[in-house]
Amino acid sequence: MSSFSSIGAVISLPVSHKATIWFVRIWAQFHRLICRFVLGHKIVVDGEMPDIPVLYVFKHEGAFETIEQPGLFRHPAVFAKEQLFNIPVWGQAAHFYGLIPVDRDGGGKAMRAMLNAAKAALAKGRPLVLFAEGTRIPHGEAPPLRSGFAGIYRLLGVPVIPVAVNSGIAYPPRRWVKWPGTITYKIGETIPAGLPREEAEDRVWRAINALNPPEALLAGKASA
Template identity: 50%
Template sequence: MRASPVHVLRSLMFYAVFYTGTVFYVLAAVLASRVSQRLLHAIVRGWSHYHRSCARWLLGIRVVIEGEMPNEGVLVAIKHESFFEAIDLPMQMDWPAPLPKIELIRIPGWGYAALRYGMVPIERDGGAKTLRKMVSQARGFAAQGRPLAIFPEGTRVPHGHPGALQSGFAGLYKLLSLPVVPVAVNSGPLYHRRWKKPGTITVRVGERIEPGLPREELEARVLEAINALNS
Protein backbone atom coordinates (compact mmCIF):
# COMPACT_ATOMS: atom_id res chain seq x y z
CA MET A 1 0.00 0.00 0.00
CA ARG A 2 1.39 3.41 -1.01
CA ALA A 3 2.12 5.77 1.89
CA SER A 4 0.35 9.13 2.01
CA PRO A 5 2.37 12.39 1.95
CA VAL A 6 1.51 12.89 5.63
CA HIS A 7 2.93 9.47 6.56
CA VAL A 8 6.08 10.19 4.57
CA LEU A 9 6.54 13.57 6.26
CA ARG A 10 5.97 12.15 9.74
CA SER A 11 8.38 9.30 9.05
CA LEU A 12 11.10 11.69 7.85
CA MET A 13 10.65 13.77 11.00
CA PHE A 14 10.88 10.60 13.10
CA TYR A 15 14.10 9.48 11.40
CA ALA A 16 15.70 12.89 11.83
CA VAL A 17 14.80 13.27 15.50
CA PHE A 18 15.21 9.69 16.69
CA TYR A 19 18.46 8.82 14.94
CA THR A 20 20.07 12.16 15.79
CA GLY A 21 19.21 11.58 19.43
CA THR A 22 20.42 7.99 19.19
CA VAL A 23 23.93 9.18 18.31
CA PHE A 24 24.14 10.96 21.66
CA TYR A 25 22.65 8.01 23.55
CA VAL A 26 25.21 5.64 22.02
CA LEU A 27 28.08 7.96 22.91
CA ALA A 28 26.73 8.28 26.44
CA ALA A 29 26.35 4.49 26.68
CA VAL A 30 29.95 3.90 25.60
CA LEU A 31 31.21 6.33 28.23
CA ALA A 32 28.89 4.96 30.93
CA SER A 33 29.98 1.39 30.20
CA ARG A 34 33.45 2.36 31.47
CA VAL A 35 32.05 3.88 34.66
CA SER A 36 28.98 2.09 35.99
CA GLN A 37 26.67 -0.66 34.78
CA ARG A 38 23.83 0.95 36.73
CA LEU A 39 24.34 4.19 34.79
CA LEU A 40 24.56 2.24 31.53
CA HIS A 41 21.30 0.48 32.38
CA ALA A 42 19.60 3.85 32.96
CA ILE A 43 20.88 5.24 29.64
CA VAL A 44 19.67 2.20 27.67
CA ARG A 45 16.25 2.45 29.28
CA GLY A 46 16.23 6.19 28.59
CA TRP A 47 17.00 5.54 24.91
CA SER A 48 14.13 3.07 24.69
CA HIS A 49 11.81 5.60 26.35
CA TYR A 50 13.02 8.25 23.90
CA HIS A 51 12.14 5.94 21.01
CA ARG A 52 8.68 5.25 22.47
CA SER A 53 8.08 9.01 22.81
CA CYS A 54 9.24 9.70 19.24
CA ALA A 55 6.94 6.96 17.95
CA ARG A 56 4.02 8.36 19.95
CA TRP A 57 4.32 12.05 19.16
CA LEU A 58 5.91 12.03 15.70
CA LEU A 59 4.37 8.89 14.20
CA GLY A 60 1.13 8.63 16.17
CA ILE A 61 1.92 5.07 17.30
CA ARG A 62 0.59 3.96 20.68
CA VAL A 63 1.71 0.80 22.48
CA VAL A 64 -0.63 -1.51 24.41
CA ILE A 65 0.69 -4.43 26.45
CA GLU A 66 -1.81 -7.20 27.15
CA GLY A 67 -0.68 -9.30 30.09
CA GLU A 68 2.38 -8.89 32.28
CA MET A 69 5.86 -9.06 30.80
CA PRO A 70 8.20 -11.19 32.96
CA ASN A 71 10.97 -9.73 35.08
CA GLU A 72 12.62 -12.96 36.11
CA GLY A 73 15.04 -15.52 34.70
CA VAL A 74 12.92 -17.03 31.92
CA LEU A 75 13.28 -17.32 28.14
CA VAL A 76 11.05 -14.74 26.45
CA ALA A 77 10.27 -15.74 22.84
CA ILE A 78 9.09 -12.67 20.90
CA LYS A 79 7.50 -12.38 17.48
CA HIS A 80 9.73 -10.34 15.16
CA GLU A 81 8.02 -8.13 12.59
CA SER A 82 10.09 -4.93 12.75
CA PHE A 83 12.85 -3.11 14.60
CA PHE A 84 10.22 -1.77 16.99
CA GLU A 85 10.17 -4.77 19.31
CA ALA A 86 13.95 -4.84 19.62
CA ILE A 87 14.23 -1.15 20.54
CA ASP A 88 11.20 -1.26 22.84
CA LEU A 89 12.45 -4.18 24.97
CA PRO A 90 13.95 -2.09 27.80
CA MET A 91 10.60 -0.31 28.15
CA GLN A 92 8.69 -3.57 28.47
CA MET A 93 10.95 -5.35 30.97
CA ASP A 94 13.10 -3.95 33.77
CA TRP A 95 16.46 -5.33 32.64
CA PRO A 96 16.22 -7.85 29.80
CA ALA A 97 19.24 -9.75 28.52
CA PRO A 98 18.71 -9.94 24.73
CA LEU A 99 20.17 -12.69 22.55
CA PRO A 100 21.02 -10.81 19.32
CA LYS A 101 22.85 -11.99 16.22
CA ILE A 102 26.63 -11.73 16.53
CA GLU A 103 26.68 -9.27 13.61
CA LEU A 104 25.03 -6.58 15.75
CA ILE A 105 27.70 -6.90 18.42
CA ARG A 106 30.35 -6.12 15.79
CA ILE A 107 29.00 -2.60 15.25
CA PRO A 108 31.72 -0.22 16.53
CA GLY A 109 30.84 1.48 19.80
CA TRP A 110 27.33 0.08 20.01
CA GLY A 111 28.58 -3.50 20.25
CA TYR A 112 30.96 -2.70 23.09
CA ALA A 113 28.25 -0.96 25.10
CA ALA A 114 25.79 -3.79 24.34
CA LEU A 115 28.13 -6.40 25.78
CA ARG A 116 28.73 -4.27 28.87
CA TYR A 117 24.97 -3.87 29.28
CA GLY A 118 24.63 -7.64 29.22
CA MET A 119 23.71 -9.44 26.02
CA VAL A 120 24.32 -12.98 24.81
CA PRO A 121 25.38 -12.88 21.14
CA ILE A 122 24.22 -15.80 19.02
CA GLU A 123 26.81 -17.16 16.62
CA ARG A 124 25.00 -19.75 14.52
CA ASP A 125 28.17 -21.00 12.83
CA GLY A 126 30.07 -21.38 16.09
CA GLY A 127 31.16 -24.77 17.39
CA ALA A 128 30.57 -26.59 20.65
CA LYS A 129 32.86 -24.25 22.59
CA THR A 130 30.90 -21.21 21.40
CA LEU A 131 27.62 -22.89 22.33
CA ARG A 132 28.86 -23.73 25.83
CA LYS A 133 29.96 -20.13 26.35
CA MET A 134 26.60 -18.80 25.19
CA VAL A 135 24.65 -21.17 27.45
CA SER A 136 26.89 -20.29 30.41
CA GLN A 137 26.34 -16.56 29.87
CA ALA A 138 22.59 -17.02 29.50
CA ARG A 139 22.38 -19.06 32.69
CA GLY A 140 24.34 -16.40 34.52
CA PHE A 141 21.92 -13.64 33.50
CA ALA A 142 18.90 -15.83 34.30
CA ALA A 143 20.35 -16.52 37.76
CA GLN A 144 20.45 -12.74 38.29
CA GLY A 145 16.72 -12.62 37.57
CA ARG A 146 17.09 -11.10 34.12
CA PRO A 147 14.69 -12.35 31.42
CA LEU A 148 16.43 -13.70 28.30
CA ALA A 149 14.80 -12.08 25.27
CA ILE A 150 15.06 -13.89 21.95
CA PHE A 151 13.43 -13.68 18.52
CA PRO A 152 13.06 -17.40 17.80
CA GLU A 153 12.31 -16.87 14.10
CA GLY A 154 15.81 -15.44 13.73
CA THR A 155 14.76 -12.65 11.38
CA ARG A 156 11.87 -10.30 10.70
CA VAL A 157 8.75 -11.99 9.35
CA PRO A 158 5.99 -10.04 7.53
CA HIS A 159 2.77 -9.63 9.46
CA GLY A 160 0.29 -12.42 8.79
CA HIS A 161 2.96 -14.99 7.99
CA PRO A 162 3.51 -17.73 10.59
CA GLY A 163 7.20 -18.06 9.77
CA ALA A 164 9.29 -20.87 11.24
CA LEU A 165 11.43 -21.20 14.34
CA GLN A 166 15.19 -21.46 14.07
CA SER A 167 16.39 -24.98 14.80
CA GLY A 168 18.61 -23.74 17.61
CA PHE A 169 15.70 -22.39 19.65
CA ALA A 170 14.54 -25.82 20.82
CA GLY A 171 18.12 -26.77 21.64
CA LEU A 172 18.57 -23.62 23.73
CA TYR A 173 15.30 -24.34 25.55
CA LYS A 174 16.53 -27.83 26.38
CA LEU A 175 20.01 -26.76 27.50
CA LEU A 176 18.81 -23.87 29.66
CA SER A 177 15.90 -25.81 31.16
CA LEU A 178 13.97 -22.58 31.69
CA PRO A 179 10.28 -21.73 31.21
CA VAL A 180 9.37 -19.97 27.96
CA VAL A 181 7.09 -16.94 27.86
CA PRO A 182 5.87 -16.40 24.26
CA VAL A 183 5.00 -12.86 23.18
CA ALA A 184 2.97 -11.84 20.12
CA VAL A 185 3.53 -8.46 18.43
CA ASN A 186 1.72 -6.85 15.49
CA SER A 187 4.13 -4.02 14.71
CA GLY A 188 4.59 -4.93 11.03
CA PRO A 189 1.63 -3.04 9.50
CA LEU A 190 2.62 0.22 11.22
CA TYR A 191 6.38 0.18 11.76
CA HIS A 192 7.52 -0.35 8.18
CA ARG A 193 11.18 -0.18 7.19
CA ARG A 194 10.54 3.02 5.24
CA TRP A 195 7.25 4.88 5.79
CA LYS A 196 5.54 4.31 9.10
CA LYS A 197 1.86 4.77 9.94
CA PRO A 198 -0.13 5.82 13.01
CA GLY A 199 -2.08 3.29 15.02
CA THR A 200 -1.76 0.94 17.97
CA ILE A 201 0.90 -1.74 18.36
CA THR A 202 -0.23 -4.54 20.63
CA VAL A 203 2.15 -6.69 22.65
CA ARG A 204 0.36 -9.80 23.94
CA VAL A 205 1.98 -12.00 26.58
CA GLY A 206 1.12 -15.69 26.18
CA GLU A 207 0.87 -18.47 28.72
CA ARG A 208 4.08 -19.71 30.27
CA ILE A 209 5.49 -22.92 28.82
CA GLU A 210 7.34 -25.04 31.36
CA PRO A 211 10.68 -26.73 30.57
CA GLY A 212 11.03 -30.36 29.58
CA LEU A 213 8.56 -30.55 26.68
CA PRO A 214 9.34 -32.51 23.49
CA ARG A 215 10.58 -30.32 20.64
CA GLU A 216 7.46 -30.76 18.50
CA GLU A 217 5.11 -29.70 21.30
CA LEU A 218 7.31 -26.77 22.31
CA GLU A 219 7.55 -25.38 18.78
CA ALA A 220 3.84 -25.83 18.11
CA ARG A 221 2.88 -23.96 21.29
CA VAL A 222 5.39 -21.16 20.74
CA LEU A 223 4.36 -20.66 17.11
CA GLU A 224 0.68 -20.53 18.02
CA ALA A 225 1.28 -18.00 20.81
CA ILE A 226 3.62 -15.60 18.98
CA ASN A 227 1.30 -15.54 15.96
CA ALA A 228 -1.83 -14.88 18.02
CA LEU A 229 -2.17 -11.35 16.58
CA ASN A 230 -1.83 -12.35 12.93
CA SER A 231 -5.53 -12.02 12.28
Protein backbone atom coordinates in the same frame (compact mmCIF):
# COMPACT_ATOMS: atom_id res chain seq x y z
CA MET B 1 19.37 10.07 20.33
CA SER B 2 20.46 6.50 19.54
CA SER B 3 24.08 7.60 19.06
CA PHE B 4 23.95 9.70 22.23
CA SER B 5 22.70 6.76 24.27
CA SER B 6 25.27 4.34 22.81
CA ILE B 7 28.17 6.70 23.48
CA GLY B 8 26.80 7.48 26.94
CA ALA B 9 26.52 3.78 27.72
CA VAL B 10 30.18 3.20 26.81
CA ILE B 11 31.50 6.27 28.62
CA SER B 12 29.51 5.54 31.76
CA LEU B 13 30.72 1.95 32.17
CA PRO B 14 33.91 2.75 34.14
CA VAL B 15 31.81 4.90 36.46
CA SER B 16 28.80 2.67 37.00
CA HIS B 17 27.20 -0.30 35.28
CA LYS B 18 23.87 1.06 36.52
CA ALA B 19 24.54 4.20 34.49
CA THR B 20 25.02 2.07 31.38
CA ILE B 21 21.66 0.43 31.98
CA TRP B 22 20.11 3.85 32.57
CA PHE B 23 21.36 5.26 29.25
CA VAL B 24 19.99 2.27 27.34
CA ARG B 25 16.64 2.55 29.12
CA ILE B 26 16.45 6.26 28.26
CA TRP B 27 17.04 5.33 24.61
CA ALA B 28 14.09 2.91 24.69
CA GLN B 29 11.83 5.40 26.46
CA PHE B 30 12.70 8.15 23.99
CA HIS B 31 11.88 5.78 21.14
CA ARG B 32 8.49 5.06 22.74
CA LEU B 33 7.75 8.81 22.95
CA ILE B 34 8.67 9.29 19.29
CA CYS B 35 6.39 6.40 18.32
CA ARG B 36 3.50 7.84 20.30
CA PHE B 37 3.70 11.58 19.63
CA VAL B 38 5.46 11.78 16.24
CA LEU B 39 4.56 8.57 14.41
CA GLY B 40 1.07 8.31 15.87
CA HIS B 41 1.40 4.83 17.34
CA LYS B 42 -0.88 3.59 20.09
CA ILE B 43 0.85 0.80 22.03
CA VAL B 44 -1.29 -1.77 23.84
CA VAL B 45 -0.08 -4.50 26.20
CA ASP B 46 -2.57 -7.38 26.52
CA GLY B 47 -1.44 -9.34 29.58
CA GLU B 48 1.46 -9.19 32.02
CA MET B 49 5.19 -9.38 31.32
CA PRO B 50 6.80 -10.01 34.72
CA ASP B 51 10.46 -9.00 35.05
CA ILE B 52 11.64 -12.44 36.17
CA PRO B 53 14.33 -14.93 35.02
CA VAL B 54 12.43 -16.81 32.32
CA LEU B 55 12.84 -17.14 28.56
CA TYR B 56 10.68 -14.68 26.62
CA VAL B 57 10.10 -15.51 22.95
CA PHE B 58 8.86 -12.55 20.90
CA LYS B 59 7.34 -12.39 17.44
CA HIS B 60 9.76 -10.35 15.32
CA GLU B 61 8.16 -8.05 12.75
CA GLY B 62 10.41 -5.00 12.96
CA ALA B 63 13.06 -3.02 14.80
CA PHE B 64 10.28 -1.73 17.06
CA GLU B 65 10.25 -4.64 19.52
CA THR B 66 14.05 -4.85 19.67
CA ILE B 67 14.39 -1.20 20.71
CA GLU B 68 11.54 -1.63 23.19
CA GLN B 69 13.19 -4.35 25.29
CA PRO B 70 15.07 -2.11 27.79
CA GLY B 71 11.80 -0.28 28.39
CA LEU B 72 9.74 -3.41 28.87
CA PHE B 73 12.22 -4.90 31.37
CA ARG B 74 14.75 -3.35 33.74
CA HIS B 75 17.81 -5.20 32.37
CA PRO B 76 16.91 -7.87 29.79
CA ALA B 77 19.47 -10.25 28.30
CA VAL B 78 18.59 -10.23 24.61
CA PHE B 79 19.99 -12.81 22.20
CA ALA B 80 21.48 -10.82 19.29
CA LYS B 81 23.31 -11.68 16.08
CA GLU B 82 27.08 -11.78 16.44
CA GLN B 83 27.47 -9.32 13.53
CA LEU B 84 25.73 -6.56 15.48
CA PHE B 85 28.56 -6.51 18.02
CA ASN B 86 30.89 -5.33 15.23
CA ILE B 87 29.02 -2.03 14.79
CA PRO B 88 31.24 0.80 16.09
CA VAL B 89 30.13 2.22 19.46
CA TRP B 90 26.79 0.40 19.39
CA GLY B 91 28.52 -2.97 19.52
CA GLN B 92 30.63 -1.91 22.50
CA ALA B 93 27.55 -0.63 24.31
CA ALA B 94 25.73 -3.90 23.58
CA HIS B 95 28.62 -5.92 24.98
CA PHE B 96 28.88 -3.80 28.11
CA TYR B 97 25.13 -3.86 28.61
CA GLY B 98 25.07 -7.65 28.56
CA LEU B 99 23.42 -8.74 25.33
CA ILE B 100 24.10 -12.35 24.38
CA PRO B 101 25.92 -12.94 21.04
CA VAL B 102 24.46 -15.61 18.76
CA ASP B 103 27.05 -17.02 16.36
CA ARG B 104 25.17 -19.49 14.17
CA ASP B 105 28.37 -20.59 12.42
CA GLY B 106 30.52 -20.82 15.53
CA GLY B 107 29.87 -24.48 16.31
CA GLY B 108 29.90 -26.06 19.76
CA LYS B 109 32.26 -23.52 21.33
CA ALA B 110 29.99 -20.61 20.40
CA MET B 111 26.94 -22.50 21.66
CA ARG B 112 28.58 -23.18 25.03
CA ALA B 113 29.57 -19.52 25.38
CA MET B 114 26.03 -18.44 24.57
CA LEU B 115 24.49 -20.84 27.08
CA ASN B 116 26.97 -19.84 29.80
CA ALA B 117 26.08 -16.18 29.24
CA ALA B 118 22.37 -17.01 29.37
CA LYS B 119 22.72 -18.98 32.59
CA ALA B 120 24.74 -16.15 34.18
CA ALA B 121 22.00 -13.69 33.26
CA LEU B 122 19.31 -15.94 34.74
CA ALA B 123 21.35 -16.28 37.94
CA LYS B 124 21.24 -12.48 38.26
CA GLY B 125 17.46 -12.47 37.90
CA ARG B 126 17.45 -11.11 34.35
CA PRO B 127 14.82 -12.22 31.81
CA LEU B 128 16.12 -13.69 28.55
CA VAL B 129 14.64 -12.43 25.27
CA LEU B 130 14.79 -14.50 22.09
CA PHE B 131 13.46 -13.72 18.61
CA ALA B 132 13.06 -17.35 17.61
CA GLU B 133 12.20 -16.66 13.97
CA GLY B 134 15.77 -15.43 13.53
CA THR B 135 14.96 -12.33 11.47
CA ARG B 136 12.26 -9.72 10.93
CA ILE B 137 9.12 -11.22 9.40
CA PRO B 138 6.50 -9.15 7.52
CA HIS B 139 3.13 -9.03 9.25
CA GLY B 140 0.88 -11.87 8.14
CA GLU B 141 3.66 -14.43 7.72
CA ALA B 142 4.29 -17.27 10.19
CA PRO B 143 7.44 -19.23 9.35
CA PRO B 144 8.63 -22.12 11.55
CA LEU B 145 10.85 -21.31 14.52
CA ARG B 146 14.59 -21.58 13.99
CA SER B 147 16.04 -24.85 15.25
CA GLY B 148 18.09 -23.00 17.86
CA PHE B 149 15.04 -22.41 20.02
CA ALA B 150 14.68 -26.11 20.83
CA GLY B 151 18.28 -26.38 22.03
CA ILE B 152 18.07 -23.25 24.17
CA TYR B 153 14.76 -24.38 25.66
CA ARG B 154 16.05 -27.86 26.50
CA LEU B 155 19.46 -26.86 27.86
CA LEU B 156 18.34 -23.89 29.96
CA GLY B 157 15.37 -25.68 31.49
CA VAL B 158 13.33 -22.55 32.27
CA PRO B 159 9.69 -21.65 31.52
CA VAL B 160 8.89 -19.77 28.32
CA ILE B 161 6.59 -16.76 28.02
CA PRO B 162 5.62 -16.22 24.36
CA VAL B 163 4.69 -12.73 23.16
CA ALA B 164 2.88 -11.91 19.93
CA VAL B 165 3.41 -8.44 18.46
CA ASN B 166 1.96 -6.93 15.29
CA SER B 167 4.46 -4.10 14.87
CA GLY B 168 4.79 -4.80 11.15
CA ILE B 169 1.42 -3.12 10.54
CA ALA B 170 2.73 0.33 11.51
CA TYR B 171 6.50 -0.25 11.72
CA PRO B 172 7.25 -2.49 8.73
CA PRO B 173 10.63 -4.24 8.52
CA ARG B 174 13.42 -2.81 6.38
CA ARG B 175 11.45 0.30 5.42
CA TRP B 176 12.00 3.90 6.46
CA VAL B 177 8.31 4.78 6.15
CA LYS B 178 6.22 4.22 9.29
CA TRP B 179 2.45 4.43 9.57
CA PRO B 180 0.11 5.55 12.36
CA GLY B 181 -1.72 2.67 14.01
CA THR B 182 -2.07 0.42 17.03
CA ILE B 183 0.78 -1.92 17.96
CA THR B 184 -0.24 -4.68 20.34
CA TYR B 185 1.74 -7.00 22.58
CA LYS B 186 -0.28 -10.13 23.38
CA ILE B 187 1.29 -12.23 26.12
CA GLY B 188 0.59 -15.95 25.83
CA GLU B 189 0.22 -18.61 28.48
CA THR B 190 3.47 -19.57 30.23
CA ILE B 191 4.93 -22.77 28.81
CA PRO B 192 6.65 -24.96 31.41
CA ALA B 193 10.16 -26.32 31.04
CA GLY B 194 10.75 -29.92 30.05
CA LEU B 195 8.09 -30.44 27.39
CA PRO B 196 8.85 -32.56 24.31
CA ARG B 197 10.42 -30.51 21.53
CA GLU B 198 7.47 -30.73 19.15
CA GLU B 199 4.95 -29.65 21.78
CA ALA B 200 7.06 -26.74 23.02
CA GLU B 201 7.73 -25.48 19.51
CA ASP B 202 4.08 -25.76 18.49
CA ARG B 203 2.82 -23.92 21.57
CA VAL B 204 5.36 -21.11 21.19
CA TRP B 205 4.72 -20.82 17.44
CA ARG B 206 0.96 -20.55 17.90
CA ALA B 207 1.26 -18.04 20.73
CA ILE B 208 3.66 -15.63 19.01
CA ASN B 209 1.47 -15.67 15.89
CA ALA B 210 -1.77 -15.03 17.80
CA LEU B 211 -2.13 -11.57 16.22
CA ASN B 212 -1.71 -12.86 12.67
CA PRO B 213 -4.74 -13.60 10.46
CA PRO B 214 -5.83 -17.28 10.57
CA GLU B 215 -4.73 -17.89 6.99
CA ALA B 216 -1.16 -17.03 7.96
CA LEU B 217 -1.15 -19.84 10.51
CA LEU B 218 -2.42 -22.32 7.93
CA ALA B 219 0.24 -21.23 5.43
CA GLY B 220 2.92 -21.41 8.11
CA LYS B 221 1.97 -24.93 9.12
CA ALA B 222 1.94 -26.03 5.50
CA SER B 223 5.52 -24.81 5.02
CA ALA B 224 6.81 -26.35 8.26
